[in-house]
Amino acid sequence: MFKKILIANRGEIAVRVIRACRELGITSVAVFSDVDRASLHVRKADEAYHIGPPAAAESYLNFSKILGVAQLSGADAIHPGYGFLAENAKFAEACAEAGVKFIGPTSASMEMMGSKTRARQEMEKAGVPLVPGTARGLESAEQAEEVAARIGYPVMLKAAAGGGGKGMRLVHTREQLKSALEGAQSEALRSFGDGEVYIEKAIVNPRHIEMQVLADEHGNTVYLGERECSIQRRHQKVLEESPSPIVGPDMRRRMGEVAVRVAKAAKYTNAGTVEFLVDQEKSFYFLEMNTRLQVEHPVTELITGLDLVHLQIRIASGEKLPFTQEEVRIRGHAIECRIYAEDPDNNYFPSPGTITLLLAPSGPGIRRDSGMYEGWTVPVDYDPLLAKLIGYGTDRSQAISRLVRALNEYFVGGIKTNISLFRRILGDADFLAGRLDTGYLDRLLKTKLPEAKGEDAEVAAIAAGLFAVLEPAPAVAGGGCSVNGASGAMNGSAASGWRKAARTEALR
């Protein structure tokens, strides 16, 4: 087993991995940029090293700085978390060269899955169900028309090097095809320096369902159940659950077996996720493989009783999987809410700033993986994910009711968060009925909220006076205990700037 693990990440996932290290008796090494000196992962780690300015390219994405800390601290492994270097095949290779174990798959597996067309070709060979279409770039409009006629409209044009919706076109009729192809090709060329575009049948209102897999370095691969991730905004997942409301034992077994086939075809090791699109007939098609731990891994942990980060570390250290597929026992239902620093009243704009008051939920069925604390200043430089609130229940409705209860206990003051969004989703009739697809959240957000009744306005009026009597204080952020509010600024970081920023922002 490793003696010391460097965590090349920040925020809640760094804290998550530090906790796993502590539980396994492994020394944890944190790294931090200028604006993260006061972050929770630095406070909680056994060791911590500064790696540069806020820009990720100069800190969390910088190979030599991170490998330098690994060498300096004597770390024998690196856990990349998710994001940053987690799916960077070159970094995995650099780790291998530096003699530090990268906790994840090999760079070869990562490379295969990194290219959409290459992954599609390999999966076709392995007999994995794919959305009908071509696995190679289109050579002409005529070829495109021919394939489209065969697979049927609507079709989707996609950039081979693509991502983020760039170089993508949805085409409903033959008449639109030619100009759409030209548009996609030129956009792909502009965006990725590569004009290759391929064609796929467009799945109407698909669900996004993924399957967790785990493979040791001795050839054993298992699946750990699916996650329903259809609730997305700007291609970003917001709420995930397991089991999926539409997946029963048979479909789970079939999807799981395909996911294992995918992993084996990629000679995959460690934790990974196979993403599927699922159509309205419950047919599922391989979409891509995420070669890392997912943000939403806790829902799988809750329904299987396993600790995926422990298992990642054990596998990377050469251990065999301690259980077989038959021994995996799925029980209950889990749902995760991603708590973002976003302003629901302002189109979900990011809302960095100082957290002046934090009341955190706990109790039965509630797990909280958080990177924030009262008094902390959320920096503007990174992803706005603050924490994950995960509810477990005997069944889906109990998991929902526990989450709603916990969301009502959760209070983050001083910055805006999307907590109210989850109350809305978890009370929505379509969500309760499990009627989900990737367009669900956009549709929900388009419907106007009923005007808040404000029935407790009189209570608020009385409370305003009571606060003035009981706790008079200047009306500034964190002002009740100003030493607190200023804490982030102690180390000469940019925090005082953000504090000013947060204050100004509050003017809106």
Added chain:
Amino acid sequence: MFKKILIANRGEIAVRVIRACRELGITSVAVFSDVDRASLHVRKADEAYHIGPPAAAESYLNFSKILGVAQLSGADAIHPGYGFLAENAKFAEACAEAGVKFIGPTSASMEMMGSKTRARQEMEKAGVPLVPGTARGLESAEQAEEVAARIGYPVMLKAAAGGGGKGMRLVHTREQLKSALEGAQSEALRSFGDGEVYIEKAIVNPRHIEMQVLADEHGNTVYLGERECSIQRRHQKVLEESPSPIVGPDMRRRMGEVAVRVAKAAKYTNAGTVEFLVDQEKSFYFLEMNTRLQVEHPVTELITGLDLVHLQIRIASGEKLPFTQEEVRIRGHAIECRIYAEDPDNNYFPSPGTITLLLAPSGPGIRRDSGMYEGWTVPVDYDPLLAKLIGYGTDRSQAISRLVRALNEYFVGGIKTNISLFRRILGDADFLAGRLDTGYLDRLLKTKLPEAKGEDAEVAAIAAGLFAVLEPAPAVAGGGCSVNGASGAMNGSAASGWRKAARTEALR
């Protein structure tokens, strides 16, 4: 289903029940004594009513005040929690008369289990294994000698009306028996006004293992696995776990079936616990039945995935058990630490006072059921239980490592707690090997702690100076933010007195 439930309790268990009510869409009604106005259960409930002075007899134990609030608020059921009125058959009867459903068994079941000799007689009839001995009072020393000779020494003399170790004598030889009997009889007479003493074979180094049962009002009774509760101090449980390290599937089934037989013999309904003594040969003997929800119910919830309070409420409202014995699925391992306001350096004396700093653990496998918050003043008038920290893991060793991790994250400043005791237990070789019996904790506490190395004394020295520079403040409890510390006193309660008390206490 009920519309409104009154919770006749306080502290963490009141918060626990309030949460269950919220999850079930039921309005919760809290009650509070003078010193509990600022308690968490009052803050979290939907409604709250004052019921009198701190003395429990005039508030939490007062039938007419509690039933008065039930009537005033329109509550249709009362949840008693544990302690206070939870096992009071007369209160259950008074509820029935007042037309309010008591969430628990009938008064008849409670009465049968309330008398040790009566329970023993009934259980003997039902064929439940009992510690060999008499189920009736001893009439003479000769009779005692005769029974002792038959069952074999050592034997235990016990007061029929007994409790708390009063009127109990352990007898190793025939020579000691006569004077021990006389001593026990006179002590029983003095303590309980009843000199009846019976005899049982003494179990040497027994384990205390209990079985959770659940019975609906339609004749269905199930068991939900055992809890190992051998770690006790002054007959008070400190740490509980499930499964027991010595109970396998076969023993669990046998104990569970006996527990169901016990419950059926008592015509038991709702949640209850059958306690067993287990000897070194793993033979188990009925000890008593607790006719209420236990403090340690969360460990059963974690390993079964069920919510016992939800089920209590559903059963009381007339619903059938929603699952059969065969559908109960036990998975993983759970351990509970009871966090008490006690001073480990001072013989575990109670340590009430104001909580000046509170850092609470969370993350994977950690459940926290708490009745405290930063700034709250722990009153002196009640049980010192502050919170329960429960760790879940795939197996026992993972549950332990997660708990140790979480205990290291837990910080309660301003009062003393027994958190350090759990670090000690969870690191002890006998505990790790599962070598437990009811004498375990006393033995552990008799062994001297190795002198703390204090290797971080220099770090502490530097930190002392840093605090003085970064956050200069008068050296008084809660002084950093005095408005905070004073909060408990706002409503003219006795809080300011306790604050003074807490401060003085700190002089030790």
Added chain:
Amino acid sequence: MTYDVIIDGKSYRLQLERTDGRWQCRLDGREVQMDAVLTRRDVLSVLIGGKAYEIKRERTATDLHLWVGSARYAAELRDPRSLRGRKDGAGGEKGPKKLIAPMPGKVVRLLVAEKAEVEAGQGLLVVEAMKMQNEIKSPKKGTVQKLVAAEGANVNAGDVLAIVE
């Protein structure tokens, strides 16, 4: 103490007295049976006629919000004897409107040029923050009088990005 309290735009006259350990409370002259305790900084437990409320106070530079349970109320408080506490008008509805950066970030794209005619809600420029691109929209229909922010510029929250007249 007497306060004028404005909650979500509606005014109340509040009288609070504490005598013999009890609160006397009148709201717009009407007596309210009430008990209150500050449980910790910025968190109040209030009982009114048996109902229990957990109320959170959120203070920012100029704003005060009160959260009753999960509902948020904008609050303003004035001591009628004092002249302080009046919020100044903060801009009005007519005349030039400033487009303010809602968060710190980087201007990655300008979507209009100066002098352009724009609709209310039309995107004027894109600011990248926390790894997301955010379109900043015009506060009103009118003419872009001035584009203060340049492409590539780093801006702080509150910085003026453009003025629409």
Added chain:
Amino acid sequence: MTYDVIIDGKSYRLQLERTDGRWQCRLDGREVQMDAVLTRRDVLSVLIGGKAYEIKRERTATDLHLWVGSARYAAELRDPRSLRGRKDGAGGEKGPKKLIAPMPGKVVRLLVAEKAEVEAGQGLLVVEAMKMQNEIKSPKKGTVQKLVAAEGANVNAGDVLAIVE
């Protein structure tokens, strides 16, 4: 700033300076590479030579404790230029010793009479608090000079219960 710090009875001379956003720290004249940030009230994050420490401060009326991780250290701090900060002797080892109630509660039983000879650690009386009976033990070997508390009396923490000479 220069401080005399006493940790668990051992004295240190600490020099702390903050220049150019960095800490200069000398402990007993020896330079220590160190960085520190106050993350929230009473919680410090300190880095020393790569090692990370979360340090909690616990302040009571006269005592200061620092928790480095889960280890607790008694701390005293003096500014050598100041006369304040010296703890007064608080009783010494000889002479009459007061038996102090460690918690508020009720005296339920006296275990000795006045003038009794007692051993160090012998139980003198029983105080009930938080539903538990707690034996209060003699701080020294000697004679019970005075029993201040009567059976049945309510006592506060810090009250003198008895004096042993």
